[in-house]
Amino acid sequence: MYLVGYGPHNNDRSAIELACQFARSEPQPVRAVSVVPQGWGTPLAGGTDREFEDWAASEGEITAEEARADLAQHPGVDGTAVWVSGRSVPQALVEQAMEHEARMLVVGSSGDAEPGRIRLSSKTDRLVHSSPVPVAIAPRGYRTDSGVSRVTVAFRDDDASWSLLTGVAEICRRTGARLRVVTFVVAPPRRPVTSRMGHAETQVIDLWRMQAGNAQRDAEGFLRSQGFDDDTLVFTIAEGTDWARAIRRLDWEEGDILAIGSSSTHPIARVFLGSSAAKIIRYAPVPVVAVPGAAATE
Secondary structure, eight states, X not given: OEEEEOOTTOOOOXXXXXXXXXXXXXXXXXXXXXXXXXXXXXTTTHHHHHHHHHHHHHHHHHHHHHHHHHHTTOTTSOEEEEEEEESOHHHHHHHHHHHTTOSEEEEOOOTTSOTTOOOOOHHHHHHHHHOSSOEEEOOTTOOOSSOOOEEEEEOOSSHHHHHHHHHHHHHHHHHTOEEEEEEEEEOOOXXXXXXXXXXXXXXXXXXXXXXXXXXXXXXXXXXXXXXXXXXXXXXXEEEESSHHHHHHTSOOOTTEEEEEEOSOOSTXXXXXXXXXXXXXXXXXXXXXXXXXXXHHHO
């Protein structure tokens, strides 16, 4: 199941669009869940609290109906929409994901995100940092009629990256999507080697490039042993003087998804996003799936 976080009075159906895209590639039901405020239920609240609960229930029904209308745009997808009450939206969505054994949580971007770009709201940010299941984030205004045709994996040659690569490779085999493995090398412009420090910086950058190439060769050997070939597998190093330039060095097309892993394999970290992952999300022009690290899923 793909579980969608659908906000009240949502005027952007991008999360449902993304969930339905996943469902077209690997059929699973799509369940849109709206979280409305929960009443406190204290004896002193009396009628006021009951009025609040009635209002919240009405909001939930309206929002669920809006979600059903959005799901109706995808008649080939098995979609349902419900509402639940909760004091914390991220917590309620995680509880729903666990209860229904969702394979992925799907959310949209903040309302102030630029069209076609991703920006996390405070609620989505908390969700991404606490979810035990992968969280997919749709760019603002995202629309597509395609399935997932290619998955790009941000690969760093650490435990979390290998866990991510292994999981994504299995999904690509099942769905027929192509797999692109990219290692980002972000370094400031080279300065004239006029000092000992300048020479040291140059050596560090060259070492990064060498390590990136070695890591990709190891990943290529593994993936080819799993049945990938030149038609389904691409490796590249995206280099730039900042993250925006590095990400723009890649070609992006409809049907692309970008997968990133946790910045830590410590169980407490789950999908904790370090500075690199946060910057990738900020500049990504396609949906991003943040996947918990290896230790969080063991």
